[in-house]
Amino acid sequence: MKVLVTGVAGFIGFHTARRLCAEGYDVVGLDNLNDYYSVELKRARLNELEALAQFSFYLIDIADPAALLALFADHRFDRVIHLAAQAGVRYSLDNPTAYVQSNLIGFVNLLEACRAFPCEHLVYASSSSVYGMSAKLPFSTDDVVSKPASFYAATKSANELMAYTYAHLYGLPVSGLRFFTVYGPWGRPDMALFKFTRSILDGQPIDIYNNGAMSRDFTYIDDIVEGIFRLQALPPAGRAEAIDQAPARVINIGRGSPVRLLDFVDYLEKALDRPAVKRFLPLQPGDIPETCADVSDIAELTGWQPSTTLEQGLAEFVGWYRSYYAI
Numbered sequence: 063m064k065v066l067v068t069g070v071a072g073f074i075g076f077h078t079a080r081r082l083c084a085e086g087y088d089v090v091g092l093d094n095l096n097d098y099y100s101v102e103l104k105r106a107r108l109n110e111l112e113a114l115a116q117f118s119f120y121l122i123d124i125a126d127p128a129a130l131l132a133l134f135a136d137h138r139f140d141r142v143i144h145l146a147a148q149a150g151v152r153y154s155l156d157n158p159t160a161y162v163q164s165n166l167i168g169f170v171n172l173l174e175a176c177r178a179f180p181c182e183h184l185v186y187a188s189s190s191s192v193y194g195m196s197a198k199l200p201f202s203t204d205d206v207v208s209k210p211a212s213f214y215a216a217t218k219s220a221n222e223l224m225a226y227t228y229a230h231l232y233g234l235p236v237s238g239l240r241f242f243t244v245y246g247p248w249g250r251p252d253m254a255l256f257k258f259t260r261s262i263l264d265g266q267p268i269d270i271y272n273n274g275a276m277s278r279d280f281t282y283i284d285d286i287v288e289g290i291f292r293l294q295a296l297p298p299a300g301r302a303e304a305i306d307q308a309p310a311r312v313i314n315i316g317r318g319s320p321v322r323l324l325d326f327v328d329y330l331e332k333a334l335d336r337p338a339v340k341r342f343l344p345l346q347p348g349d350i351p352e353t354c355a356d357v358s359d360i361a362e363l364t365g366w367q368p369s370t371t372l373e374q375g376l377a378e379f380v381g382w383y384r385s386y387y388a389i
């Protein structure tokens with residue numbers, strides 16, 4: 063089984079590739095190693111992967127269609143797990159073109175490569191952000207999503223629509239995974255947990271948006287990877303190359319149990335054994351105050367259930383952070 067993982071030097075791509083190698087898959091990873099956040103951290107993740115015999119890496123930008131096609135021609139992947147993207151809600155307000163390059167142009171290049179060299183399953187990252195401001199809780203994949211709060215969310219919604227057309231026009235089996243606030247060791251420095259941890263250890267204030275009236279469905283990385291692993295192995299959702307029976311699905315992967323931001327900070331203070339200095343600020347443009355996943359689809363399809371408590375997950379993150387930064 064040969065699998066391509068795009069965005070392999072990223073947080074979720076790294077963990078996914080490591081799991082696939084452990085399951086005995088041949089894993090080809092690609093990434094452009096951009097400097098949206100620490101390139102050193104991305105290289106450190108890659109170093110871990112490059113120690114594994116079944117892993118090989120290509121420095122490729124998915125906005126370059128020729129490079130992608132050459133890679134697909136050389137390898138003939140059985141499955142593709144597409145995690146490369148410009149992530150981050152707030153950054154998308156000031157840098158929309160970065161999202162056009164990676165999330166729209168890069169995405170269509172990937173679809174075209176899968177069309178030219180068909181694989182049995184393309185699994186790609188969507189996001190809980192597609193649910194937008196007006197969604198009711200819990201967020202269900204039956205909900206109509208048409209009001210994105212950020213440009214990032216708009217590109218993720220666009221990915222779902224683009225993938226659907228390739229499923230019904232060309233019979234490409236696709237699954238879009240709407241991840242809910244993923245956290246854990248080797249996590250992203252631009253996300254709240256990483257920033258809070260650094261600031262608390264430095265004695266600096268942490269920013270609490272919407273004056274604390276926020277909650278997030280924090281989901282531990284190992285649970286996310288377990289969900290990705292089970293879903294990539296599923297047969298296509300439909301068979302006919304027809305618009306109403308396209309082999310396409312969209313699935314939530316989240317804990318289904320949101321935590322208030324202030325409670326999250328309490329847990330983190332305990333895990334770090336340090337108090338936080340809180341600075342209360344209004345809701346930021348592009349942000350949504352609450353998220354919560356309805357995970358009945360993935361449970362029915364694969365038997366998946368999240369198994370990591372917030373206390374366990376935070377302890378793992380803090381242990382990794384202290385050892386990685388030697389503090």
Ligand code: NAD
Nearest residue numbers: 069071072073074094096123124146147187189241243244
């Ligand atoms: P990440 O930023 O750590 O990983 C993305 C990787 O893709 C990075 O290593 C980056 O260098 C690479 N990349 C970006 N543009 C590229 C391009 N044009 N060509 C090649 N490589 C490129 O992010 P992550 O947290 O691992 O997220 C993975 C996916 O899951 C993304 O699509 C993200 O939008 C989505 N997602 C993540 C979360 C979360 O909480 N982490 C939540 C919802 C959705």
